[in-house]
Amino acid sequence: MGDPISIGIRDPLTVPVVTKGTWLGLRPCTWVWLVLVGLTAVSFGIGALGRSGVGVMGLLLGIAIVKGHLISDFFMGLRRTSLLWRSLLLAWLAIVGGGIAAAYLIGMS
Amino acid sequence: MMDTPADTARRASPPGDFAIWIFIFAELLVFGIFFLAYAFTRSQNVVLFDESQLDLDRAAGAVNTVLLITSSYFVVRAVAAIRAGRSNACVRWLTAAAVCGGGFVAIKLFEFGVKFGAGITLSSNTFYMFYLSLTFFHFMHVIMGMVILTAVILKVRRGGYSAHEHTGVETGASYWHMVDLVWVILFPLVYVIR
Numbered sequence: 571m572g573d574p575i576s577i578g579i580r581d582p583l584t585v586p587v588v589t590k591g592t593w594l595g596l597r598p599c600t601w602v603w604l605v606l607v608g609l610t611a612v613s614f615g616i617g618a619l620g621r622s623g624v625g626v627m628g629l630l631l632g633i634a635i636v637k638g639h640l641i642s643d644f645f646m647g648l649r650r651t652s653l654l655w656r657s658l659l660l661a662w663l664a665i666v667g668g669g670i671a672a673a674y675l676i677g678m679s
Numbered sequence: 680m681m682d683t684p685a686d687t688a689r690r691a692s693p694p695g696d697f698a699i700w701i702f703i704f705a706e707l708l709v710f711g712i713f714f715l716a717y718a719f720t721r722s723q724n725v726v727l728f729d730e731s732q733l734d735l736d737r738a739a740g741a742v743n744t745v746l747l748i749t750s751s752y753f754v755v756r757a758v759a760a761i762r763a764g765r766s767n768a769c770v771r772w773l774t775a776a777a778v779c780g781g782g783f784v785a786i787k788l789f790e791f792g793v794k795f796g797a798g799i800t801l802s803s804n805t806f807y808m809f810y811l812s813l814t815f816f817h818f819m820h821v822i823m824g825m826v827i828l829t830a831v832i833l834k835v836r837r838g839g840y841s842a843h844e845h846t847g848v849e850t851g852a853s854y855w856h857m858v859d860l861v862w863v864i865l866f867p868l869v870y871v872i873r
Contacts, residue, residue: 599759603752606863607745614741617871622729630867637863645751646856647694647849655693658704663864666711670718670868677722 695850731806750779751859764842
């Protein structure tokens with residue numbers, strides 16, 4: 571028997587199982603996993619099309635940074651820590667992402 | 680993930696041992712420098728990098744991304760399980776995560792095998808020097824992560840962790856998520872962006 575928060579609470583009148591902390595019956599981490607897989611599919615699809623250019627690079631890099639942020643916030647648990655810890659990870663993503671974008675632009679010129 | 684009362688409370692420090700976070704940020708610094716070195720070297724050799732990138736197995740890279748993301752998700756579920764005092768469930772989730780890690784290793788070894796079979800080495804060209812060294816460096820971190828996951832699984836099985844004391848599980852989980860985090864940048868950078 572799990573704790574009351576993690577187990578389903580069945581309302582006899584409405585029938586569907588309502589679990590606190592879930593959305594459409596899925597845990598937030600499951601939603602994050604689905605989003606991450608979906609974004610990976612988008613990145614792969616862009617690669618399969620063989621597209622290039624600043625816009626495509628920006629989109630791919632943006633997707634990677636969003637994925638990194640989701641992993642740090644929801645999987646690593648930094649969402650529930652102080653702003654300092656979250657900022658450190660965000661700074662890493664911003665510096666690495668910004669650096670890669672700058673290098674790409676230099677390569678174009 | 681945030682499923683138990685312990686999860687919903689705001690913490691002063693991130694989950695796991697403080698020392699692992701020093702290690703994680705040191706690793707992120709190294710990988711970050713590696714990524715920028717790749718990007719700025721590419722900016723001087725765009726044609727070579729774009730041509731060589733076409734020979735990579737992008738599908739294998741994408742499948743490996745899904746495997747690492749999924750294993751990270753399983754680890755999140757394992758941490759939630761041990762926080763709820765469900766040791767058996769924790770072992771099952773961690774084992775599933777390790778299996779995904781094993782899938783990553785198998786695919787990566789296949790990729791390396793194909794490249795080495797085609798006579799490609801670190802000396803082939805600048806792109807392959809970066810591709811092989813970057814992905815092998817990350818590969819070694821996956822191996823290390825699997826060793827850590829296995830050690831945690833064995834300790835959970837022995838009853839070494841509980842709902843009240845599970846810092847070791849969180850520490851191993853944090854390291855594994857870092858390996859995942861690095862790969863989600865590495866995959867588009869090396870396999871897709873052109």
